[in-house]
Every structure is written in structure tokens, then in C-alpha cells.
Amino acid sequence: MKIKYSLIISDEANFDILDAFFWYDSLREGLGNDFELCLEAEINRILRNPTLFQNQYEKVQVAFIERFPYGIHYTIESNFIKVIAVFHTSRDPQNWEERL
Numbered sequence: 001m002k003i004k005y006s007l008i009i010s011d012e013a014n015f016d017i018l019d020a021f022f023w024y025d026s027l028r029e030g031l032g033n034d035f036e037l038c039l040e041a042e043i044n045r046i047l048r049n050p051t052l053f054q055n056q057y058e059k060v061q062v063a064f065i066e067r068f069p070y071g072i073h074y075t076i077e078s079n080f081i082k083v084i085a086v087f088h089t090s091r092d093p094q095n096w097e098e099r100l
Contacts, residue, residue, distance in 0.1 A: 007083070008080055010084050039086070041066070045063065050081050062074075070089065
């Protein structure tokens with residue numbers, strides 16, 4: 001039997017998403033929407049199979065967004081997927097480790 005997971009996106013991760021959205025949209029109108037669509041597709045992929053992605057930092061797993069250099073950092077807690085960060089791949093992981 002397949003487990004159905006609920007999604008929780010932390011306030012910090014929501015800020016990360018908005019920050020990236022507006023930055024991409026400032027580069028080219030509509031690019032922020034493309035980022036959002038790719039992010040949504042990857043989140044849906046995580047929800048379908050959260051253990052597909054490897055642990056990067058102890059219990060934190062990272063799924064990378066197609067077409068954009070961002071990783072979705074999340075944990076699996078019971079029946080919940082908790083997104084703790086959506087960071088550019090060039091950022092230092094110590095910037096988000098305090099979110100745990």
C-alpha cells in the first residue's frame with residue numbers, strides 16, 4: 001500500500017521561492033512563471049516518491065529542479081514532506097542547516 005504524503009512548506013522556503021521567482025521574472029518577463037512550473041513539477045515528483053532522492057545532509061533529502069539550478073531540501077516526517085529550503089546550488093549549505 002502506497003503512503004499518501006501531505007506537504008508542508010516552511011515560511012523560510014516560501015521566502016526562498018518568492019525570492020527566486022521575482023529574480024527570474026526581473027531577468028525576463030514570464031521566466032518566474034517557468035521557474036514556478038518546474039518547481040511544482042518537482043514537488044509533485046517528491047510527493048509521488050519521496051525516498052527516490054538521496055540524503056544529502058543527515059535526514060535532509062534534495063531534489064533538483066529541472067532547468068533551474070535550485071535544490072528542494074526536504075525531510076520526511078511520518079506522513080509529511082516538509083520543505084525546509086529551496087536554494088540555489090551555489091549557496092553554502094550552512095545557510096539553511098540552521099533551519100532544521
